[in-house]
Amino acid sequence: MTPAERAQARTVSLRRVGALFIGHRRQLALVVAIIVVSSVLGMATPFLLREIIDVALPQSDLRLLSWLVLGMIVVAAITSVLGVVQTWISTTVGQRVMHRLRIDVFRHLQRQSVGFFTRTRTGEVQSRITNDIGGMQAVVTSTATSIAANLTTVVATVVAMVALTWQLTLISLVVLPPAIYLTRRVARMRQQITTERQRELAELNVIIEEGLSINGIQLSKTMGAGAAQVERFTASSTRLIDLELRSELAGRWRMAAMSVIFAVIPATIYLAAGLPFAAVGMSIGTLVAFTALQGNLFRPLMSLLDVSVTMTSSLALFARIFEYLDLPVEIADPVHPVRLSEVRGHxxxxxxxxxxxxxxxxxxxxxxxxxxxxxxxxxxxxxxxxxxxxxxxxxxxxxxxxxxxxxxxxxxxxxxxxxxxxxxxxxxxxxxxxxxxxxxxxxxxxxxxxxxxxxxxxxxxxxxxxxxxxxxxxxxxxxxxxxxxxxxxxxxxxxxxxxxxxxxxxxxxxxxxxxxxxxxxxxxxxxxxxxxxxxxxxxxxxxxxxxxxxxxxxxxxxxxxxxxxxxxxxxxxxxxxxxxx
The missing domain is CATH 3.40.50.300 (P-loop containing nucleotide triphosphate hydrolases)
Structure with a gap:
């Protein structure tokens, strides 16, 4: 089994991925606190909107209207500032995790024996450190906070929706089971494609290393192999285009179908609002506020599903990195090294x-x-x-x-x-x-x-x-x-x-x-x-x-x-x- 196939077959524990963030617990706790505060504040906007439609406008209460509008502006301003702070902290943590990971991989490879580098292509090693860790950037810098933010938003939104009308809430949530099922299928597709893509990127790195190094250029010119090298590079790049397209389009039709369903839900809600069992005691403001909440529910819900796909496909990258980190050190320092007080050289x-x-x-x-x-x-x-x-x-x-x-x-x-x-x-x-x-x-x-x-x-x-x-x-x-x-x-x-x-x-x-x-x-x-x-x-x-x-x-x-x-x-x-x- 080749290293690429071993990496694909490797099962990566999410606990091990999470262990990368252990040293940043305080920063992550602060991010979670910011996310919770932002989500709770965000839920105030639909209720303010309901008061505007049901109370302030019908009663022509200018003073109440001003306070409600001011409240909406303040909520938007505070959540925006908190969003900037959250992004700064989470990105900083993510970059430090990647920095530590790069150093750990480089240091561990430095400890490998000459035999390892004899068996392994230079371009493959470079690809693991640059392409694979670089491909993990979105996961380690924003995935955790994205999950926390969207999950908090979803929970808070559902609570607010139930508070407004539990009947319409049930209609809104009926779409969840098929969405989760389709997402899992798309995630598995992308994980396989990601492994193939990273393998092809490594092959491309090998071609560049062999073809554009000083020794490679000299060999190419003296052997007249320039055209063959270009053809080899072109073939690899062409395969990479296909893999990139497959990665981006994997499951797009399924996700597009879900988007259409999500778009149909508001119309269904307006229709349901006219039905006797749902319309009892429901004001226009409540309906508008609920529709706004429903929109706020589907956006983070779709984001959560997308994060699930990204995280699953990124496990292929973690597998390739952890495979190198788990390599045994053949020539290792002794646990208790002997120090020669005076070296004679015998x-x-x-x-x-x-x-x-x-x-x-x-x-x-x-x-x-x-x-x-x-x-x-x-x-x-x-x-x-x-x-x-x-x-x-x-x-x-x-x-x-x-x-x-x-x-x-x-x-x-x-x-x-x-x-x-x-x-x-x-x-x-x-x-x-x-x-x-x-x-x-x-x-x-x-x-x-x-x-x-x-x-x-x-x-x-x-x-x-x-x-x-x-x-x-x-x-x-x-x-x-x-x-x-x-x-x-x-x-x-x-x-x-x-x-x-x-x-x-x-x-x-x-x-x-x-x-x-x-x-x-x-x-x-x-x-x-x-x-x-x-x-x-x-x-x-x-x-x-x-x-x-x-x-x-x-x-x-x-x-x-x-x-x-x-x-x-x-x-x-x-x-x-x-x-x-």
Whole structure:
């Protein structure tokens, strides 16, 4: 079952939706109080109107007429002001609920493992945070208050109508059962359509992400796929039009029929008023006041039915959001994290086996490594042998399937993720730079870094001279994904960013793969200097960059074939010697 299908099948508890508003009880209580006062005041108008028609006008009592008219104006003014205050409070509460929901979803997704983002399309994640939560705006900002306002109005109106004439009230309420039945059917239709619409919006986001990112544009232009991308986008947008139309028109004919019935009711009331059993003791003013109340009854009644439809269809959005909030955290902080008073950087792999989700073959099998503090380990082997998997386990991007990885004898799972990120620094072969300035990209690793520290890290990564030569220096925008710079320049900026954290353990996953020979030599010299006293794990295809490592381990299909120094491995004439030849 896909995530979209799971979200559609999920049953959302209204109690859980209501729990989103727990922190705003006082504001909501005030809103309810305002609604009750407004509804009660609103009921005074028909009675004032009855007095005008039955008493003030027939008796030509100008003084009474003036007071009654003034009363109607005052009631209208007070209810209008209360309506503005109610809207302000309810909208504020709703926006804060949405703000909290966005933050909760974003924070929870930040805690998800790399595996989750490998399985999930980026556009899908963005759609949940933007489209789905945005689609809930009407529900969380106005639905609760709309229900309270309309329900209060309906109850107060029915009470007033009964006070005027209970006979006509029964005629007015006969339409309720079919209205409720039709509303429930429309609500179910819209809920299904809403799920399909949000799924298509997510697909549209994916197409935009894949087609309009810098990498996507480059691929499209070099492969001549521009027309196909436009066609794909057009097809998705066309399906979205159909779903939007279906959503808006779902049940419209049924609701239109109800509107016609509601419009016929006043005429029926006038007819019933002429009948002997209903007309006894009824004045013209009472009839006009009752008709006005009847109109006031059907408007909030229709609003309540519409809210029911909106709320039911919105449950599909809540289901998609709650599905993400309920995702288990695969790589979580320990309940009682261990703090290392002094980090020496002793790294060990103890019989580590690891398999990726959905894979039957182990990426690593029974790996044992011992990297003493301040020493260097080089991992070599063919592509897909498991070298980068070892680097990912050191940074705890994944947890071993069995065995354990330790630093200074403490399993990584016992360290807080924040402490681990301070201890382990990673420079990977896939460089990612933010669409920001060079300075902001470097400070991403250490927000409180001084300009002197930034320059020192850049110098160590052999990138400072280039940055200093730019017109805007460290305030130069790197562009989307760093495409302002070459591959080697981006990688040196990434190296400087990691060095700014001054990690005790440094993991270099093909960190010099994009550098030319001359630049690689300069960066390697910087690494040699910075590696002193620091535990370093280097992954490289170019054996020239690892020949001086304290120990070299050859990996093949997730297993260690041989280990030793450069000279000892050459003398053995094994796989390393073959790779070096």
């Amino acid at each position: 790294l060990r792999f103890e019989d580590v086996t690891f398999a990726y989700d959905g894979s039957t073959a182990a990426a690593l099998a029974g790996v044992n490594l011992d990297v003493p503090p301040g020493t260097s380990l080089a991992l070599v082997g063919e592509t897909g042998s498991g070298k980068s998997t070892i680097a990912a386990l050191i940074a705890r991007l994944h947890d071993p399937t069995s065995g354990r990885v330790t630093i200074d004898g403490v399993p990584l799972s016992d360290l807080s993720l924040a402490d681990l990120s301070d201890i382990v620094g990673v420079v990977s072969q896939e460089t990612y730079l933010l669409h920001a300035t060079i300075r902001e990209n470097l400070r991403y690793a250490k927000p409180d870094a001084t300009d002197e520290e930034i320059v020192a890290a850049a110098r160590a990564a052999q990138i400072h001279p280039l940055i200093a030569s730019l017109p805007d220096g460290y305030d130069t925008m790197v562009g989307s994904r760093g495409h302002r710079f070459s591959g080697g320049e981006k990688q040196r900026i990434a190296i400087a960013r990691t060095l700014l954290r001054d990690p005790r353990i440094l993991v270099l996953d093909e960190a010099t793969s994009a550098l030319d020979t001359e630049t690689e030599r300069a960066v390697q010299q910087a690494f040699d200097e910075l590696s002193r006293g620091r535990t370093t794990v280097t992954i490289a295809h170019r054996l020239s960059t690892v020949r001086d490592a304290d120990q070299i381990v050859v990996i093949d299909h997730g297993r260690i074939l041989e280990s030793g120094t450069h000279d000892s491995l050459l003398s053995e004439g094994g796989r390393y010697a073959t790779l070096a030849s």
